[in-house]
Amino acid sequence: MRPLTDDEAKLVFEKLAKYIGENVKMLVDRTDGVYVFRLNKERVYYVSETIMKLCTNVARDNFISLGTCIGKFTKTKKFKLHITALDLIAPLAKYKVWVKPSAEQSFIYGNHVQKAGLGRITEGTPQYQGVVVYSMNDLPLGFGATAKSTQDCRRADPSTIVVFHQADTGEYLRNEDTLT
Template sequence: MRPLTEEETRTFFEKLSKYIGENIKLLLDRPDGTYCFRLHRDRVFYVREDIMKKAGNVSRENLLSLGTCYGKFTKTGKFRLHITALDYLAPYAKYKIWLKPSAEQQFLYGHHVMKSGLGRITENTNKYQGIVVYSMGDLPLGFGVAARSTQDCRHADPMTIVAFHQADIGEYIRSEDTLV
């Protein structure tokens, strides 16, 4: 477990800022303690500093996980967010979409969001902007990337993709067999 390098930090914060913008500061300085991001086996973990210091007594080989996994770095150096970060990203999300009840199941199966399943969308959402996907009951379901801007969505065909799927809470069940 080590701090992120300058390049890793830049890549990681660029990805986070696509979803929560300047609210990254709120993740680090919280009223319940100071938190930090640490890298372990290509995965970025979000952990309270006092717990991180205590975990320093455990050898790298024996340490499996610490805190909440936000995602992992690929072999090419890109960062991919995991669904475990959803609970921390959702309250600070700048851009959101809400799905109709008929489209929730399709999204949870890993499909993109069609215009026919779109309930609402945050105003001024740009194309290729990171978004958090909610049910109409304000339950965060996952996150993705806007395929169309808010203005384009108003005039789009019902079968047009308006958001690309990135991750959803159904991944826990779909990847149940592959988890160690």
């Protein structure tokens, strides 16, 4: 495990800022200690600095993971956020979308959110902005990007896509099914 380079850190923070805005600072300087980002086998981990220091005794070859995997770098050196980052970004999200109970299952199966399934949306959400998708019971289901702004959603046709799917909590089950 090694610290992120400046270019890697810039890509990670830009991606996180797409969803949580200026709250990125709150991820590093927390009230319960300092947290850091570390890279291992093209995956980025978010871990407490005290736990990271305790793990320096483990050989690199024996090391699998540490902390929470928030994403990975692709072969083209782009950063892709994983669903495991949902617990970190959901409480800090700047823009949120709530889906109706009838659209929850569709979203969890990997489909985009249509206007007919939209329950609520944060006021003033711009187009192509990163959003966290919630159920009407305030349970985070995943995240995506808005296809329409809040104003455009009001005038949209019920079959129009309003949120592009990027990741959801059902990925674990779908990925497990393809591995076996």
